[in-house]
Amino acid sequence: MEDDSTDSYISRVRAIFLELGIPADLPDTRGLQLWREPERLVDVMSPGAAKPFQLGPEAAAAWTILQTAATDDGVELRLLSGFRGLDFQAQLIRRQLAQSRTLEVVLKILAPPGYSEHHSGCAVDVGTPGCPGLDEDFENTAAFAWLSEHAGRFGFTLSFPRGNRYGYIYEPWHWCYRIR
Structure with a gap:
């Protein structure tokens, strides 16, 4: 049996789906996982960022x-995005x-809101100087080449390669920490 907070979260997701016209069966059709927002987030600074990004504690430590x-290998990685909540994800869709x-x-x-890895506090969008975000x-x-070779050692994987099974566009910038 799910607790009240889980019921509340799922109810919020369903309400946003209804508002945006997202088919209720989309997650099942595309094999998407529901991601809960973490209980705790920590701030992570990134070169060139005006404000910190937030990640779950384990993901933040691994990212750092x-x-x-x-950096030690001469590659500059910049965070472009970290944690995003349900409401922010819905707002991004409304803008589009x-x-x-x-x-x-x-x-x-x-x-769709509720199904973004960013909700987990473990996903990062990564950039590097000289490349549009x-x-x-x-x-x-060089940043992507470095990540492709080394990110796995730190628990990060490329979430959406070309032709991914979830139906998303190719996102070479999107990496997710898989809690070990």
């Missing part, structure tokens, strides 16, 4: 070690819809 190792994008297109570039060209950088 990974980022230091990359307001730009006359179809829901089908939007849900290839953004996870959240751009497929990131795959052509």
Whole structure:
């Protein structure tokens, strides 16, 4: 039996789905996992960022070690995004819809609220100087090459490679810490 906080979270997700017109069966159809928001988040600073990003404690510690190792190898990694809550994810989708994008297109570039790895506090969007943020060209950088070779040692994996089973666009910038 699920507790009240789980029921409340699922109710919020369902309400947002209804408001945005997201089909209730989409998570099952695409094999998406429901991600709960962590009870605790910590601030993580990144070079060039005006404010800290938030991650779960284990992911933050692993990211800090990974980022230091990359720096030691002459590669600069910058956080572009960390934790995102349900409401912020819904707002991102609303903005895309307001730009006359179809829901089908939007849900290839953004996870539906409740199903974004960013909700877990373990996902990071990564950038590097000289490359536009959240751009497929990131795959052509030394930063991506370094992550591809070394991120696994720190518990991070590329979540959405080309042709991923979830139906999302290729996101070479999106990496997720898998709690060990």
